[in-house]
Amino acid sequence: MRLSGKVAIITGAASGMGKAIAELFAAEGAKVVVSDLRVEAAQTVVTEIESKGGTGIAIAANVAKEEDVQQLVDTTVKQFGILDILVNNAGIMDNFVPAAELTDELWERIFAINTTGPMRTTRKVLPIFMEKKKGVIVNIASAGGLQGSRAGAAYTASKHAVVGFTKNVGFQYATLGIRCNAIAPGGVNTNIGTTINSPNPFGMERAMAGMNLNPRSGDPEEIAKVALFLASDDSSFVNGTVVAADAGWMAY
Numbered sequence: 001m002r003l004s005g006k007v008a009i010i011t012g013a014a015s016g017m018g019k020a021i022a023e024l025f026a027a028e029g030a031k032v033v034v035s036d037l038r039v040e041a042a043q044t045v046v047t048e049i050e051s052k053g054g055t056g057i058a059i060a061a062n063v064a065k066e067e068d069v070q071q072l073v074d075t076t077v078k079q080f081g082i083l084d085i086l087v088n089n090a091g092i093m094d095n096f097v098p099a100a101e102l103t104d105e106l107w108e109r110i111f112a113i114n115t116t117g118p119m120r121t122t123r124k125v126l127p128i129f130m131e132k133k134k135g136v137i138v139n140i141a142s143a144g145g146l147q148g149s150r151a152g153a154a155y156t157a158s159k160h161a162v163v164g165f166t167k168n169v170g171f172q173y174a175t176l177g178i179r180c181n182a183i184a185p186g187g188v189n190t191n192i193g194t195t196i197n198s199p200n201p202f203g204m205e206r207a208m209a210g211m212n213l214n215p216r217s218g219d220p221e222e223i224a225k226v227a228l229f230l231a232s233d234d235s236s237f238v239n240g241t242v243v244a245a246d247a248g249w250m251a252y
């Protein structure tokens with residue numbers, strides 16, 4: 001078991017990649033905090049984990065709210081005594097809205113969840129990791145965090161910011177025993193499409209231009225295996241970088 005005795009928080013873990021990561025980490029011996037806006041769905045994930053002999057708790061947390069982030073980490077430490085791994089996974093799409101049609105409201109909502117959320121959770125866990133001179137952060141960025149038109153302008157900018165934040169934290173805390181990496185998934189079969197409720201025709205057409213170059217879409221379990229590698233000591237020399245998991249889509 002590669003995460004035996006470790007305690008891991010996964011945000012947005014009621015669905016998709018977060019759920020797959022929570023399940024795999026639990027199967028590898030971690031005590032998992034299944035955190036999501038939708039706590040009932042998070043509890044269902046915990047029940048499944050427990051039915052397979054794993055350990056987990058569900059905590060309701062909106063990563064866009066500072067008080068929820070505080071409570072998420074404080075409750076985890078109270079419950080399990082320590083924290084070893086943070087996976088910043090919660091994120092939403094932006095309806096492919098192009099720059100000329102962006103509203104402040106959309107820009108701020110996307111950044112609050114996709115970028116400010118990971119910053120706040122990271123800010124909160126770093127002192128815990130610094131004290132024990134060990135800790136791992138895995139951020140779920142996106143192909144849209146490396147390439148220019150895989151989504152709308154706000155999503156693209158929000159995930160580019162996550163990539164920059166990942167590199168900054170990875171380097172600055174490297175000598176303190178802390179690692180911070182990101183995964184850039186290509187298209188993955190999850191429920192994220194439910195956050196695309198009124199796609200902008202122009203923006204979507206421009207974003208879809210490269211879809212025929214995508215070799216295939218992935219399954220959440222394929223991203224979970226990359227997250228396991230980055231969260232475990234198997235990746236002890238990997239820090240401050242982005243691992244693409246996209247079937248080669250970005251290689252073209």
Ligand SMILES: NC(=O)c1ccc[n+]([C@@H]2O[C@H](COP(=O)([O-])OP(=O)(O)OC[C@H]3O[C@@H](n4cnc5c(N)ncnc54)[C@H](O)[C@@H]3O)[C@@H](O)[C@H]2O)c1
Nearest residue numbers: 012014015016017037062063090091142187188190191192
């Ligand atoms: N699916 C893809 O093709 C794809 C590709 C690249 C990157 N990503 C990224 O992967 C991550 C996971 O997405 P997914 O595809 O598994 O989506 P998903 O919609 O299946 O799961 C996301 C989960 O996050 C939760 N969530 C949403 N807003 C939240 C908030 N403010 N606070 C806490 N939880 C919140 C949702 O309730 C949901 O359970 C996201 O950051 C997304 O941007 C997805």
